Amino acid sequence: xxxxxxxxxxxxxxxxxxxxxxxxxxxxxxxxxxxxxxxxxxxxxxxxxxxxxxxxxxxxxxxxxxxxxxxxxxxxxxxxxxxxxxxxxxxxxxxxxxxxxxxxxxxxxxxxxxxxxxxxxxxxxxxxxxxxxxxxxxxxxxxxxxxxxxxxxxxxxxxxxxxxxxxxxxxxxxxxxxxxxxxxxxxxxxxxxxxxxxxxxxxxxxxxxxxxxxxxxxxxxxxxxxxxxxxxxxxxxxxxxxxxxxxxxxxxxxxxxxxxxxxxxxxxxxxxxxxxxxxxxxxxxxxxxxxxxxxxxxxxxxxxxxxxxxxxxxxxxxxxxxxxxxxxxxxxxxxxxxxxxxxxxxxxxxxxxxxxxxxxxx
Amino acid sequence: xxxxxxxxxxxxxxxxxxxxxxxxxxxxxxxxxxxxxxxxxxxxxxxxxxxxxxxxxxxxxxxxxxxxxxxxxxxxxxxxxxxxxxxxxxxxxxxxxxxxxxxxxxxxxxxxxxxxxxxxxxxxxxxxxxxxxxxxxxxxxxxxxxxxxxxxxxxxxxxxxxxxxxxxxxxxxxxxxxxxxxxxxxxxxxxxxxxxxxxxxxxxxxxxxxxxxxxxxxxxxxxxxxxxxxxxxxxxxxxxxxxxxxxxxxxxxxxxxxxxxxxxxxxxxxxxxxxxxxxxxxxxxxxxxxxxxxxxxxxxxxxxxxxxxxxxxxxxxxxxxxxxxxxxxxxxxxxxxxxxxxxxxxxxxxxxxxxxxxxxxx
Numbered sequence: 271x272x273x274x275x276x277x278x279x280x281x282x283x284x285x286x287x288x289x290x291x292x293x294x295x296x297x298x299x300x301x302x303x304x305x306x307x308x309x310x311x312x313x314x315x316x317x318x319x320x321x322x323x324x325x326x327x328x329x330x331x332x333x334x335x336x337x338x339x340x341x342x343x344x345x346x347x348x349x350x351x352x353x354x355x356x357x358x359x360x361x362x363x364x365x366x367x368x369x370x371x372x373x374x375x376x377x378x379x380x381x382x383x384x385x386x387x388x389x390x391x392x393x394x395x396x397x398x399x400x401x402x403x404x405x406x407x408x409x410x411x412x413x414x415x416x417x418x419x420x421x422x423x424x425x426x427x428x429x430x431x432x433x434x435x436x437x438x439x440x441x442x443x444x445x446x447x448x449x450x451x452x453x454x455x456x457x458x459x460x461x462x463x464x465x466x467x468x469x470x471x472x473x474x475x476x477x478x479x480x481x482x483x484x485x486x487x488x489x490x491x492x493x494x495x496x497x498x499x500x501x502x503x504x505x506x507x508x509x510x511x512x513x514x515x516x517x518x519x520x521x522x523x524x525x526x527x528x529x530x531x532x533x534x535x536x537x538x539x540x541x542x543x544x545x546x547x548x549x550x551x552x553x554x555x556x557x558x559x560x561x562x563x564x565x566x567x568x569x570x571x572x573x574x575x576x577x578x579x580x581x582x583x584x585x586x587x588x589x590x591x592x593x594x595x596x597x598x599x600x601x602x603x604x605x606x607x608x609x610x611x612x613x614x615x616x617x618x619x620x621x622x623x624x625x626x627x628x629x630x631x632x
Numbered sequence: 633x634x635x636x637x638x639x640x641x642x643x644x645x646x647x648x649x650x651x652x653x654x655x656x657x658x659x660x661x662x663x664x665x666x667x668x669x670x671x672x673x674x675x676x677x678x679x680x681x682x683x684x685x686x687x688x689x690x691x692x693x694x695x696x697x698x699x700x701x702x703x704x705x706x707x708x709x710x711x712x713x714x715x716x717x718x719x720x721x722x723x724x725x726x727x728x729x730x731x732x733x734x735x736x737x738x739x740x741x742x743x744x745x746x747x748x749x750x751x752x753x754x755x756x757x758x759x760x761x762x763x764x765x766x767x768x769x770x771x772x773x774x775x776x777x778x779x780x781x782x783x784x785x786x787x788x789x790x791x792x793x794x795x796x797x798x799x800x801x802x803x804x805x806x807x808x809x810x811x812x813x814x815x816x817x818x819x820x821x822x823x824x825x826x827x828x829x830x831x832x833x834x835x836x837x838x839x840x841x842x843x844x845x846x847x848x849x850x851x852x853x854x855x856x857x858x859x860x861x862x863x864x865x866x867x868x869x870x871x872x873x874x875x876x877x878x879x880x881x882x883x884x885x886x887x888x889x890x891x892x893x894x895x896x897x898x899x900x901x902x903x904x905x906x907x908x909x910x911x912x913x914x915x916x917x918x919x920x921x922x923x924x925x926x927x928x929x930x931x932x933x934x935x936x937x938x939x940x941x942x943x944x945x946x947x948x949x950x951x952x953x954x955x956x957x958x959x960x961x962x963x964x965x966x967x968x969x970x971x972x973x974x975x976x977x978x979x980x981x982x983x984x985x986x987x988x989x990x991x992x993x994x
Contacts, residue, residue, distance in 0.1 A: 379712065380712040520927060525909065531926035551716070561891040572786050581787065
């Protein structure tokens with residue numbers, strides 16, 4: 271029965287423990303803290319595949335020197351509203367928030383501020399960086415691509431070319447913010463891996479097999495020849511998703527000139543595009559917020575197909591999950607908890623003891 | 633038999649005739665010329681629902697004073713890299729190219745340049761504005777929304793809230809440019825109207841009926857209660873398309889503060905977002921083009937599901953159509969030609985005579 275129980279951990283405890291682990295793995299204190307904070311932020315919002323589930327991976331990357339534990343990014347090129355940063359294999363979890371700040375400063379001066387970051391290690395969920403811009407009264411748009419990865423088919427193909435590219439926006443309203451974080455393929459690689467781990471099929475056919483058929487069979491993603499992720503839009507409209515993937519890879523990889531035209535093999539790191547806009551360039555922030563509030567109010571007022579399922583605004587579910595977990599603690603499944611115990615044992619930083627935990631039946 | 637034949641008209645002839653019509657309807661010469669040029673440019677690229685098919689509409693708008701035939705836009709607000717323009721009901725076909733130029737200048741200074749244009753009348757196909765930026769060695773991204781229009785359902789709804797919002801990018805490569813111009817819904821309103829005119833069903837279920845069912849029956853779009861356009865992604869993934877529509881409306885309508893939170897009724901005009909990026913901020917244009925070429929080469933090298941249908945790059949079909957029509961003349965269907973003859977008669981500017989035409993069997 272105890273195996274059925276989730277383990278609850280306060281966010282601060284989780285972040286504190288993770289930061290200690292990362293520091294022991296070689297990260298400078300400020301870097302360890304930022305990495306831990308943004309992994310736990312993903313757990314809080316319910317983005318499980320981008321949370322502490324990836325702590326072990328981040329520790330290994332630090333230990334093996336794939337992720338740098340010290341140092342800072344370099345601003346390689348810049349004009350007043352656009353900068354290229356080389357993260358030189360620092361963690362995205364540490365560098366991206368700094369880039370958001372730089373973009374905010376540029377937007378205050380120029381109306382918009384854009385940073386493209388190349389060679390950033392683990393970026394996790396784009397959703398965790400959005401509120402930093404929103405708190406400054408800004409809109410933010412983010413994209414991320416991985417030059418060394420091919421997982422998404424162009425429309426009409428059964429072999430992969432694009433990486434699984436997330437797209438995110440954050441926007442202030444008069445109520446809670448809009449937080450959109452989607453992949454431009456029919457599903458994300460993390461969700462396929464999760465389905466494989468759970469022995470479940472995908473909820474809809476999002477993979478294209480080597481035979482050219484759409485399938486829900488997640489296991490095909492790991493066979494040889496492997497299936498590939500279908501672009502958003504599927505059979506009929508995949509040219510739209512494929513076009514959006516191309517958009518993402520041009521705005522990240524091509525623009526940074528660290529893209530698919532590259533001699534260097536095995537480029538594992540990511541390229542991030544982020545752009546902040548200061549809506550007060552065009553009038554008061556309050557007037558802008560009245561417009562965004564009207565947009566979400568109108569969405570929610572639309573007639574639902576199923577009355578029991580009213581229309582939701584992007585971020586609504588994630589923010590509710592966070593509010594609940596800030597109250598009750600972050601819920602870690604027994605399987606994930608065992609994984610974290612293994613990490614704790616290997617790095618020799620004990621997990622918070624049971625007196626700090628609250629075990630509850632799901 | 634003659635009714636089966638397309639009528640071929642040289643692009644310059646078509647544009648010259650259309651400009652005369654628009655001038656007679658009240659447009660100043662430079663405005664009439666820009667309007668005609670960009671409508672014909674849409675025909676050349678094969679965007680039929682945005683070409684001379686809409687000339688009569690533009691003439692009526694000028695005659696009724698809904699579209700201004702004289703004057704210039706006003707720059708309402710600006711910082712170094714961001715401007716808000718009020719087109720004050722000038723044609724988008726005239727104002728948008730000017731905004732692209734302004735954005736190019738800002739990008740040369742700041743790395744990026746963005747113009748948001750409110751109250752622009754007919755914008756037609758975003759695709760026709762892209763090459764202006766590409767010719768300057770720039771990337772361009774464009775979006776357009778219509779504050780007075782509701783045609784696209786938010787995900788989970790069977791009533792409309794968003795306008796049909798196009799999204800476009802233009803990018804230079806080492807070969808022909810990338811031109812992407814898609815709607816963020818499952819189909820565009822123009823395509824539904826075309827299907828109705830032809831008495832054909834849609835090629836896939838892209839409409840949601842008042843009963844909440846997906847349908848290919850285009851006629852339902854005009855019945856009462858009418859069906860609405862489904863967001864890109866459909867039943868399973870419509871939250872992605874719905875999120876992208878929201879993105880589009882925030883970046884256009886909310887940012888311009890001329891959005892859905894508005895007292896003024898029957899706002900027919902459009903809001904355009906366009907952003908130009910100067911890739912030479914980060915290195916040579918040539919190095920950037922090598923990256924974009926690698927991206928399109930990789931797309932085209934992907935293994936097709938159907939060997940007879942290799943992967944195409946966005947814009948490939950449109951550019952081939954244009955090349956052919958520049959050679960052979962623009963092909964106008966007999967039905968459209970009759971419509972243009974009616975326009976010619978009403979405005980009393982004769983269509984180019986048969987000696988200037990080339991009639992060929994399709």
